[in-house]
Amino acid sequence: MNKINYISFASWEDRFRKSFIEDNKYNIINKGYIFYFDSFLVRTQDNITNVQADFIDIVELSFDDAIKSWKILKSTFLNIDRSYKYVVNISTMPRNAMFMILHFLDNSNIDYEIIYYNAKSHGGEHNKVITRNPLEPKLVLQHSGVSDIDKKTLLVVLVGYDIKRVYQLFNYFEPYNVILGIETNNKTDSLLLEEEKKFHDIHTKEIVQINSFEKENISQVLEKYVTPQLQKYNIILCSLGPKLSAVELYKYNVKYPETALAYVSSKDYDENYSTDINLEKYTIS
């Protein structure tokens, strides 16, 4: 068995606890860091208690205050254990936290790999409302790009279940042009066509098909459709779909730091947002 250091993010979802058990089964965790958001402590407390151990640091981040979270992470990573390679379980990691954690891992020159477990089912698949009480879109600290005042804005959104979030981004950033990445995974042609129609009110757009679960698909799509636009636009990137797509956007932003990474948080999440866990995990090195 491999000895590893471990990072995960506490959640009320089954996936958090079950993925931790799974990862613990096949690895020896030398040192672990479990982060959680203060606002969700009540919901996540039981799961946090289940994973507590001497070699695990439980670290509270602020949901409302990105600056505070950034400073906590900076302080955590200053003295982080470097004995072994890190395995970063992003399965239940909110995007804004994930971007910051990956930033500090990179900044600290720490070797890591990312793993992701999908849920057995998601509420959004059945048109359930997953989130409420959305906050304003925000740019990720230190990944907010380098803007050129002579360029207009191109908004790139990798779409998830919640179509309204796309319009929220569109109305907030008022881009000149939009590229929408729609997931093809398990969708028929007619379903895809139906989905495209939902964006009828965004007049200037290009729709591309993506598959977050196919290796290198997103990065290839970004290189094909977004990279040629770098000279022409200030580009804002946002993932609303599977977390794997958010990782790809992060990597793209690191490669092209003039682009800006954005996220949209919500204060309220459906407790039954996801159910159970699919133990077939995805790995990104």
Place this chain on the structure above:
Amino acid sequence: MSHNNPFIHEAATNLSEETILSVFIDNEHSRLIKTQKNIFILGYRGSGKSMLLKYNSFLLHVKENELFNNIGIYISCQTPLFHKKEYELIDDPFKASILSEHILVLSMATELLKSISAIQDEIFDKKDLEIIASEIEFYFDMNFTEDQCLKEFYKILKKELYKTQEKLNSAPEQFYTNAKTYSSLIVPLIEILKEANSFKESHFMFMIDDAQMLSEYQQIALSSWISYRDTKNISFKVAITSKSEFKFYTNSEDPILENHDYALLDLEKDMFNESSSFSEFAKKVLEKRLEISGIKDNNVNKYFPIDEKFNKQLEEIEKHFIEGKFPELSNKTEAQRKSKLSKYSRAIYFRLNNENAKANLPTTAYTGFRVLSNLSTGVVRNLLLPCYKMYEREREKSSEVKFISSKVQYESIKSSSQDIWDSIDSLPTQQKNCTEEDAKQLKLFLENFSLRLKEKLINPKSTEKQILSFTIEDLEDSDKQNEIKNMLNMAIRASLIYTRTGPDKSGGRTTWYTPNRLFWPIRGLDPVGQNGRMNIKSDEIYQMMTKSSKTYESLIKHYQQKGLFDE
């Protein structure tokens, strides 16, 4: 314009200068913009703030061969640059404010130099450029050739803006020692430009759009510059969506005051009748769009014709009304009824339709330019969007759209009316701090308000049948004011209710609330309104938010009997 739909609505920042010049309808607001006053321009999203500022920017006016009395420099804050928050990582607020001001003044200076250098050969002679180059060297220690001085200085400042952003991204907590301020960059730059003959008498206006996107530090800095009130050379025209989203105080925490430090231009239009200023304005907007799209007959009344059948019914009603055959004003003289014709004819039509339990929705009444103009509730975007959709529907039938048929008009309006009611259910997923209970209360309030409107229509004795606005009596004294304000603010943020300041009962000023008129067609009500408002007590507002429509309907009857409706 793209898509060949004459009514396409784009954010003004995404339009070319040629498009803005061709579609913009100028009015008295431009005259105010061109003064030396500091001005705050208040308006909802889609009200035309950006168009007004962009239209008055320097490059557009040079192309029209105007004199250089007013040099308007447009700066949009709706860019990723102003969404950056790395300055908040600096612990020392003073250092954070310096960095924030640095970014703002660099943006202002680069836009200024970009505008001027783009046409420098047209406005400066050799001597002017010699002077400018020499002054730049004196003030900024930068040596350029005369013909390239402005362009090179622009590139240097732009590079400085890049470097600042890169530094923010890589080491945000470190203080940026090369920071520029208003006094060290903007003021000397303007003085340099005024050395040139062409600009000796010029006034420079920095037109800052979507200023609510500025950081707190930047807003305070801007307020501080406005407080100087030395507007001989420089003034600020600042567009914001609402006063609550901007810091109207200086870095020494002194407030800046309306009419003292700045003038306020509120873009909300009054919406009353055909002769209102917005109706005229809306007519010009649509006819201009049709004209530049090459549509030969651009008369809006012909392009959006009133349904013929409805028109005939209306004529019949008007004839009978004048003859006194309806209960409305039957006790008045014929001459008196004639003078009130425009206020009563549509109202009677809607009353008759509402009284007929078997009648369908009065669809044909939702045709004609007058209805479109009223439905927009005074917001240009709300005027263009339905027209856009109607045009697309017609284009499905034929590639050449010579006019919009009445069927397409009322079907589009009905569908949009249903959509806006449905949108209330989505508010909890779209707005911060909006619960499902809040959305339910808002919907109840609007449903019950529609019952008030219906009561006015159906009751032949009621006057002022086309009032669609309300004021709230004693809101500040009400123990339910927080709940009421919460509901109203939520609706205002979502453009479901609009506000303006108008007269109150006692001769003072108060807030007038106008629900988006698009709510009324699907309820069988008339969106065509008139001047006036109903005054509703805060207790009743709360009842309307919390009582079911059935309960409220019986309450209306009770209030009527007791004469408790105060209008």
